Amino acid sequence: MKNIFTLVAVLFLLNSCASQSNTVNTKSEVTAQKPLEVATDQGTKLVVGIVVDQMRYDYLTRFNSKYGEGGFKRLINEGFNCKNNHFNYVPTYTGPGHASIYTGTTPKYHGIIGNNFYNKEIKEMVYCAQDDNVTSVGTEDKAGMMSPNRMQTTTFGDENRLFTQMQGKTIGVSLKDRGAILPAGHTANAAYWFHGKKEGVWISSSFYMNELPQWVKDFNSSEAAQSYLKVWNTLYDISTYTESGADENNFEGGFKGKETATFPYDLKTLSETNRGFDILKATPYGNSLTTDFAMAAVAAENLGQDEITDVLAVSFSATDYVGHNFGVNSKEIEDTYIRLDKDLERFFNYLDATVGKGEYTVFLTADHGAIDVPSYLQSVNVPAGYVDNYSRKKTFNAFLTETYGTTDIVENISNNQVFIDRAKVKALGLNLIDVQNAIAMEQLSYKNVSKVYTATTLSSAGFTNGVEALLQNGFNQKRSGDVILVNDTAFIAYGKTGSTHGSALNYDTHVPLLFFGNGIKHGETLEKTVIPDIAPTISALLGISFPNGATGSVLGFVID
Known part of the structure; x- marks a missing residue:
């Protein structure tokens, strides 16, 4: 695998710090028209929002002994930990979750009531990011026909763009289109998501641009995705993974072409019967690829390089795919979080070096949790089942x-x-x-x-x-x-293997909320917080308007 730092450096030099970027409303373009001196209240150069898809709160504590000091533990030890953080609505799905985190309100107001939902006007099911009026950019596939058009309120990224006269950039990055698009908001410079199948490239939509920036083209040509089609084995000796169940059991899905859902997995071989590059999404390497791309975006787009605050929304989606496939008690989910912890450390070290320690602000949360596999719960006499x-x-x-x-x-x-x-x-x-x-x-x-x-x-x-x-x-x-x-509690409409989500119960609503970096106090609380509190808190930190539909409260106790 090519060293990502070398890759980013090459991209940085080739593209002269994104001066050839094709994203709309770039900072350099607006500045050339009329210089604007805008600084936030706290001097935060870059806000990095991190959403870990399908992360239960107890993943922080359950796998704690396996984490290093630079990822999750750094956020906790140097930042602020809201231990009793919950979603205050249902359904707890990916689309509504990402929208609620960044708009500071619930589906009642922002309108994203599901990933897919019935449209009463046209009498058809629609997808939350679907937009038939735009075209794909970076692929001939329809996978790029997406935008935030169905979301009815602004995000804090939108408000930061308006506050800075469009000079502060906003970019969304995720394996999933909805995980990049909804957080980035309506005024974003760009949102990028991963298109697998036979292509294995990062793509976008004509809502943002007519052509991919050169740095994205270079990244797609670098064989970064190909490099992760390798053997997936546990990072540490599997016998030490005592925080999860047996590797071979009856509660996991696995991959087509492999008889048992057990380590190791030869991803290059298995990709042939598992939708090509899409197999990466259901492995921790999907998160590693997302980290690589996010770092490349920081370098090429000059994020956090001046006093005008930029926003980078990063969603780690592989955790959700792994959870759906293998379940929350699997060796696979444990290894995925151990590896995500290392990707976070790598990402934070990179931000330290490029933006500067104490110059950026991070929050980390999740779009929903997940239930233990009901068939597993039944095996240990916990009431559960299938609808x-x-x-x-x-x-x-x-x-x-x-x-x-x-x-x-x-x-x-x-x-x-x-x-x-x-x-x-x-x-x-x-x-x-x-x-x-x-x-x-x-x-x-x-x-039921x-x-x-x-x-x-x-x-x-x-x-x-x-x-x-x-x-x-x-x-x-x-x-x-x-x-x-x-x-009924712990009864789901799903297969007998793997985990899902969507309910109002604690296993779906209780998720992490960590704040870290510029303007953030060190501490923790057991006071209940809710997902819509995040956007108003970031807005207050930056001294900008709240998202226009925000109903959450400012968590003043986290702001320094």
Whole structure:
């Protein structure tokens, strides 16, 4: 593998510190028009937001003895640790999570109610970052037809761009498009995500640019992705991985072409039957590649090189793919976090050298947690299981036919929401509220459904605690369904192997929140904090306007 520091240095020299960058509204272009002297209250040159996809809070403590001093422990030992940090809404998915972290509000206001959700206007499922009005940049594949157009509020990155008259840059980086696009916001200079398959390149969208900057082209040509198609074995002796379950068990998925989900994994060989370069996403090397690219972006785009604050949003997505595949108690997830810790150390050392110690501010959190594999929980006598959606749908259709003479009165069922066809209700001479209530009571009678609420209730009641309050914070009147379902604790609609997420329960809502660097106190708290608090806190630190829909509070106790 080519040494990433050499790669970054070469890119830096070749591109004269990104003077050939094709990103829109670059700092050099605006400065040439009219110099602007803007400094933040705290003198932070660069804000680095880090989201670790599917990171439960207990990964900080469970794997603590395996971490070095320069990654997670550096954030804790030198920064501020919010130990009781939670999502205050459902559903706890990747798209809503990233949007909420950076907008400082919940799906009720920013509108990203799921990764994929039903669009009541066009009566189709849509993707949270989908934009059919833009084109792919860096690939001929449709994977680049993305933008933040479905997110209805600003991010703190947007507010920093507005405050600095567009001189402060904002760039998003993630293996996942939504993990790069939603954090970067509407005014971002660029968002980059990884397109695997047979290409293995970082791409973008015409929403940001017409052509990839030269430094991105050079990175894609450097064979950085190819270098990670190698054998994945545990970093340390597997016998020392005592914080996770047995390597061979019945609760893991694994890769096509390998009989057991056990170390080692020959990724180059397995890539042939696992969507080519996409296999990297489900290994810790996906995080390493993301780190490489983020460092290249810092160098080529001159991030943090003057007194005007820049924002770099980095999302480490491989942790989510590994968790979905192998589960939260696997040797694979432990090794992934041990290796992520080393990537974080490498990244922080690089920022120390390029931006300067004490010159940048970092926060690290997650977009959601994850449940222990229910089949594993069952094996140790913890109540858990799987929802039988096929049987539930069959029974429900019979109810609709018997009650209303048709199943067409329901347009869609997705994300634990039932969408009613209002035109059909009117044509049948029915009352919408009565139909909502009837469907709610029917669903509540089904096995493994613990609670059901109607849109009318969530729109009118004022819940302040419990799952009801979280449902209300995730309920968007224009986009959410007519009936909202809550499954029994630890019961999921998923396969018998691997982990998932999405609920209002602690295993999905309790995630890390660490602040570190310029303007941040050293300390910790067990006081409850919530995800929407992050963006207002960063805005207050920088002395800029809060995101326009922010509902979170400033965590004043973390600011120095």
